[in-house]
Amino acid sequence: MEPEGVRTDRLGVLLDQFDQAREMAQVRLTGLGDEEYLWEPVPGCWSIRRRGRASTPRAFGPGEWLLDLGAPDIPASEYAEIARQAADGMSVTKIADDWSVSVERVEQVLAHTGVPEPDATPVTTIAWRLGHLHFHLAGQWEWTFGERRHEPKLLVEFSPSAAVAVERFWELIDRWRDSVGAVTAEQLDTVGFSQYPYSSDPDNPYIAVLSGTCHEFIHHMAEIALLRDLWRART
Known part of the structure; x- marks a missing residue:
C-alpha cells in the first residue's frame, strides 16, 4: 500500500525528488542580485559575456549576451x-x-x-550555471514536447539581470514540469522519446533521460547555493 502523499511509481519518485529540489532551489535563489550573479571568484571564470567580449571559442546565444563554452x-x-x-x-x-x-x-x-x-x-559563475541549466532544459523541452525543429543554442536569451534570468528560468521549469508530469508509462520506456541533439537522449529510454535531468538540476543548484555561501563569506 502506498503511503498517503508519497508516490512509489517510477515517474512519481523522480518528480517528488525534483519538486523537493525545486523548492529548496527557489529559497536559495531568493534575493540574488546582479553583482553576486555575475561574481567571478577566481581569474578565468566562465560566465555570460557581451557579444564580442567572450574569450571562449564556442560562446553562444541569440542576443547581446553569450554563454561561455570551450572547445x-x-x-x-x-x-x-x-x-x-x-x-x-x-x-x-x-x-x-x-x-x-x-x-x-x-x-x-x-x-x-x-x-x-x-x-x-573552469570555475563558473552563478550566471553561467543558471544559463547552462536554462539552455539545457529549454532544449530538452523543445526536442521532447515541442516542435523539435528549433536550434537549442538559440532558444534562450541570456541576461545580465539576475531578476530577469531567475524569472525566465522558473517559467521554463514550470512548463517542463507540467509536460513531464503527463508522460505515460509507455513513453517512459520509449527509446528516443526525447530527441535532444546535444546529448545521448535519442539513444535512451525516457526514464533514463528524466533521471539524468533531475541529477543535472540538483547538482547545479547545489553549486549555485555554494557560490552564494562563498559570496556572503568573501570578506
Whole structure:
C-alpha cells in the first residue's frame, strides 16, 4: 500500500525528488542580485559575456549576451561511457562525431589505463550555471514536447539581470514540469522519446533521460547555493 502523499511509481519518485529540489532551489535563489550573479571568484571564470567580449571559442546565444563554452573534449568522468559505447559496437568514428572530437582523441581515451587524472574544468559563475541549466532544459523541452525543429543554442536569451534570468528560468521549469508530469508509462520506456541533439537522449529510454535531468538540476543548484555561501563569506 502506498503511503498517503508519497508516490512509489517510477515517474512519481523522480518528480517528488525534483519538486523537493525545486523548492529548496527557489529559497536559495531568493534575493540574488546582479553583482553576486555575475561574481567571478577566481581569474578565468566562465560566465555570460557581451557579444564580442567572450574569450571562449564556442560562446553562444541569440542576443547581446553569450554563454561561455570551450572547445569540445571528453572529460575524465566520461571515459567509462566511451568504453561502454565502444563495447556496444559503436565505431570510433561515430563516437568522435557523437562527442564532437577527433578520432585520435577517442582512441587516446580508449587506450587509457588506470585512474584518469581529474579534469581541469573552469570555475563558473552563478550566471553561467543558471544559463547552462536554462539552455539545457529549454532544449530538452523543445526536442521532447515541442516542435523539435528549433536550434537549442538559440532558444534562450541570456541576461545580465539576475531578476530577469531567475524569472525566465522558473517559467521554463514550470512548463517542463507540467509536460513531464503527463508522460505515460509507455513513453517512459520509449527509446528516443526525447530527441535532444546535444546529448545521448535519442539513444535512451525516457526514464533514463528524466533521471539524468533531475541529477543535472540538483547538482547545479547545489553549486549555485555554494557560490552564494562563498559570496556572503568573501570578506
